[in-house]
Amino acid sequence: MAHITRNELRDTYGLSEQEILDLDQESQRIMGKTIMMVDTALRDLEIEPEERIQAGLNFIEMAMTLIEYNFDSIVDSKVPKGSKLN
Secondary structure (H helix, E strand, O other), X not given: OOOOOXXXXXXXXXXXXXXXXXXXXXXXXXHHHHHHHHHHHHHOOOOOHHXXXXXXXXXXXXXXXXXXXXXXXXXXXXXXXXXXXX
């Protein structure tokens, strides 16, 4: 996901300050849980080191996908139903 500024969220995507705050808080919550899952995966001595690393990378990829999905959902909710984008 490209770096997007607060001004772009407001001006380009039409998000309110509350929507931006909600998006930021949800992203922080997702990343916090992801850090805990990555830590757990890296400490799991029952699997090989390469598998631990891959598990951690998979958790990070899932988190970024979820954050992007949340962003897309909020932006999509701003588009009036039935309108067509060109």
